[in-house]
Amino acid sequence: MQYNKPIVMEQLDTTQSKTGDRYGSKKANRMKSMFAYQKMTSSIMNRADKMGVAVFQVNPAYTSISGKMKYMRKLGISIHQSAAFTIGRRGLGYKEKVPTALQTYIKNKKAHHWSQWHALHKLLDIRTHLFYKLFTGKQIHNHEMTDSETKIIAKLF
Incomplete structure (x- = not known):
């Protein structure tokens, strides 16, 4: 953070329709959805905001x-x-x-x-x-x- 460069990260869609397997086991679906993408993203954004660093989210396709x-x-x-x-x-x-x-x-x-x-x-x-x-x-x-x-x-x- 000493160089004050922006952070670029993937914009991931973590809705159940994207991460869950409708026909898979409930346990597997729960494990997939428990990964805290949203919490991790908000933590990075909050920390960057406190330090005055810009955060950009991009589509990770290809x-x-x-x-x-x-x-x-x-x-x-x-x-x-x-x-x-x-x-x-x-x-x-x-x-x-x-x-x-x-x-x-x-x-x-x-x-x-x-x-x-x-x-x-x-x-x-x-x-x-x-x-x-x-x-x-x-x-x-x-x-x-x-x-x-x-x-x-x-x-x-």
């Missing part, structure tokens, strides 16, 4: 996907750190557009960038640890990949 595909390799960070980086950028007003290198895999280039991220996510459906290995230069052995992952990676390179 932050993990865009962070994984844009920043994980480039910055050498984990998927969680890259998602946090994307959330911070979104709080600054930046839009995470699909990189030019990945634009070739998108059919509708005029669609909203979230739709484009969704299409890429469906197309490049490989496990995160393989994605991380792939873009950090670590060797991936054939026995580590499924047949579909091998085909997807072959398309990329």
